[in-house]
Amino acid sequence: MTTWITICDTCKREGWDAAAMAQTDGEALAGLIEAAASGVAGVKTRRVSCLMGCKSGCNVAIQSRDKLNYTLGDFIPDDEAAAGIVAYAQAHAQSATGQVPFRDWPHSIKGHFVTRHPPLPDSE
Template sequence: MTSWITICEGCKTDDWAEKGIEVTDGAMLADKIEAAADGTGLKARRVSCTMGCERSCNIIVQGKDKIGYSLGKFEPTAEAAEAIVEYAKMHSESESGQVPFRQWPLGVKGHFVSRHLPLPETD
């Protein structure tokens, strides 16, 4: 089942203004995630805000009927994007969305913010 990577393209790291650029750190990370996810079967989408501004750059990995995860405090690098995509592939391959800690790519360890349980099937 396909997993989605939702990327906050509005995220700005603390030193964003000092960089003197107009593109946000979140948009730069989104570009890199989309490139890394191309051809993997994963879906990526951008949103303007995930309300995690104190720990930008933020992403969410989720799939239908699976546990989802919010992650943050990334730098907008190719290495971070590759680790996020690698983790999302494992999430996609997992029936429940859970991936054993020992299998997590090093680049996502320490970036988990919260876990989101799937919605119940019935009211």
């Protein structure tokens, strides 16, 4: 089953300056994640404009149908963060429930979890 990395491309970290920076921090992180995820089995990416986590930007959501889903934030847009996010998403894709053992989390995502969302029920 596919795990989606939903990336907020409007995130701006503290100190972001429109006059000095050609793109938002979210756009920078999105480009890095897209490159890192290229060709990774079970993982797809998409950009959205605003995950409403502005106090902890840069934000991403790790999502898949019928699994636990997660929001992560407060990333610096760099290669290490992007690689960790993609590695976690790949482990999420391989998990039947979406839960990934802490020992298997990439170091670069530890401390970045904001929320966990249980799967939606199948019926009302």
